[in-house]
Amino acid sequence: PRSAVHAPGGDVSLAGVSLAELAAHHGTPVYVLDETEVRSRARAWRAALPDAEVVYAAKAFVCRAVVDWMAEEGLGLDVCSAGELELAATRGFPPERLVLHGNAKSPRDLGTALRLGVGRIVIDADSEIARIAAQVPPRTAQKVLVRVLPGIEAGAHPKVRTGAEGQKFGLSIANGDAEDAVVRVLGQPGLDLAGLHCHLGSQIASAEPYGEAVRRLVAFLARIRDRHGVTLSELDLGGGFAAAYLPGDPAPPPVAYGRRITDELTRSCAEFGFPLPRLTVEPGRSIMASAGVALYRVLSVKRTGGQVFVAVDGGMSDNPRPALYGARYTVRMVGRTTTAPMRATTVVGRHCEAGDVLAQDVELPEDVRPGDILAVPASGAYQVSMASGYNMTGRPPVVAVSGGRARLLLRRETFEDQRGRDVGV
Ligand code: LLP
Numbered sequence: 001p002r003s004a005v006h007a008p009g010g011d012v013s014l015a016g017v018s019l020a021e022l023a024a025h026h027g028t029p030v031y032v033l034d035e036t037e038v039r040s041r042a043r044a045w046r047a048a049l050p051d052a053e054v055v056y057a058a059k060a061f062v063c064r065a066v067v068d069w070m071a072e073e074g075l076g077l078d079v080c081s082a083g084e085l086e087l088a089a090t091r092g093f094p095p096e097r098l099v100l101h102g103n104a105k106s107p108r109d110l111g112t113a114l115r116l117g118v119g120r121i122v123i124d125a126d127s128e129i130a131r132i133a134a135q136v137p138p139r140t141a142q143k144v145l146v147r148v149l150p151g152i153e154a155g156a157h158p159k160v161r162t163g164a165e166g167q168k169f170g171l172s173i174a175n176g177d178a179e180d181a182v183v184r185v186l187g188q189p190g191l192d193l194a195g196l197h198c199h200l201g202s203q204i205a206s207a208e209p210y211g212e213a214v215r216r217l218v219a220f221l222a223r224i225r226d227r228h229g230v231t232l233s234e235l236d237l238g239g240g241f242a243a244a245y246l247p248g249d250p251a252p253p254p255v256a257y258g259r260r261i262t263d264e265l266t267r268s269c270a271e272f273g274f275p276l277p278r279l280t281v282e283p284g285r286s287i288m289a290s291a292g293v294a295l296y297r298v299l300s301v302k303r304t305g306g307q308v309f310v311a312v313d314g315g316m317s318d319n320p321r322p323a324l325y326g327a328r329y330t331v332r333m334v335g336r337t338t339t340a341p342m343r344a345t346t347v348v349g350r351h352c353e354a355g356d357v358l359a360q361d362v363e364l365p366e367d368v369r370p371g372d373i374l375a376v377p378a379s380g381a382y383q384v385s386m387a388s389g390y391n392m393t394g395r396p397p398v399v400a401v402s403g404g405r406a407r408l409l410l411r412r413e414t415f416e417d418q419r420g421r422d423v424g425v
Contacts, residue, residue, distance in 0.1 A: 028295050029294060029295060031293070031397070037290060045258075053280040055078045055280055056077055061385045081106075085109070100113045100120070120236075125171070136190035144192065146197065151163070151174050152216070155203060156325070157203070163209070178220065210264075214265050218265070243285045261281075285382065292383070294319065298311070312349060312374055317388050340366045340367035395410075
């Protein structure tokens with residue numbers, strides 16, 4: 001499906017649906033999600049690690065339909081707020097397949113998780129241990145994982161590197177915090193310590209850091225066994241598997257990550273005489289990014305300072321990734337054929353700051369003009385889910401396509417929606 005959007009030609013379609021028609025029917029900006037691509041990526045992850053739990057990281061993008069797709073494909077859901085928990089519950093998502101994350105879980109988050117009976121709560125701070133234990137109903141035990149910091153630098157940008165010291169997540173193995181937390185959890189009758197969790201970071205385009213994480217975590221599991229006499233049985237390696245944004249971007253297939261992880265697990269467990277733990281992975285972007293396309297309409301074209309600026313009707317409010325992480329995208333015109341030569345163009349948004357640049361130096365036809373539709377592939381992850389209310393432009397709709405049909409998943413945010421929560425004077 002992504003290749004269809006990269007292909008030349010005017011009337012580009014996704015899953016048999018014309019993008020230009022979608023833009024005309026739903027207005028722009030609009031996000032289009034290829035359901036078959038999402039499901040096949042989810043299946044590829046299950047096939048890559050057949051003995052593991054695959055837990056989709058809902059933060060990449062979630063709505064009711066996505067919850068259903070993941071339930072049907074046999075995945076779990078990584079959630080990090082009461083809102084995401086409630087959404088899963090409205091679809092009857094199996095609570096034992098929910099994993100609650102967060103470095104600062106609110107009373108509402110924890111209360112909702114315990115009420116629904118989530119499968120795992122991931123402990124991210126020492127101060128959480130007693131807080132969670134105090135809320136667990138008497139004579140029951142909540143399964144928990146301790147999130148450890150393995151001390152590994154990985155991830156495409158400093159803002160999404162979570163495996164090394166010097167950032168807010170996890171409990172350090174190196175300074176003893178992780179071991180202290182394990183001991184504290186073991187001492188809480190309301191908590192059942194199932195194993196360890198780590199999340200290295202995001203957009204990690206090599207399987208190597210995962211092999212290293214497995215090695216360090218199995219060594220740590222063996223140390224816990226030797227010093228404290230408990231054999232923990234679960235290892236959750238988090239997510240972070242890369243997606244391709246630009247045509248030659250490295251993005252190993254799930255099976256490449258899966259092979260590295262299982263090989264290292266077998267090797268490390270043999271080395272330490274440790275029984276193979278139950279494995280979990282939490283891909284978000286790797287399932288969702290390639291399935292989405294963002295469509296915008298050109299509103300203005302300006303030549304200034306030696307650059308061509310094409311301004312569209314969306315921008316940093318629906319895709320904050322370029323501004324936040326320097327993320328790069330390709331852009332192509334759809335819905336109209338032209339023989340005009342291509343030239344380097346900067347696609348900018350409509351928001352009130354100069355940093356609202358969607359794509360720098362992309363090739364677009366010289367005759368691109370107001371009214372044209374621009375498509376941005378690989379827009380399925382962390383765009384709609386991070387969309388903001390900036391400038392009151394209204395968050396964009398999301399349309400699912402499959403088998404030649406389109407259906408609206410999320411409608412556009414209207415002024416009525418915005419006015420509805422403005423309750424003061
Ligand atoms: N598990 C945990 C505990 C996480 O914190 C995350 C992402 C994932 C799994 C899924 O990571 P993924 O496979 O999607 O890389 N907004 C940033 C990405 C932030 C990722 C946050 N945590 C971006 O747009 O690049």
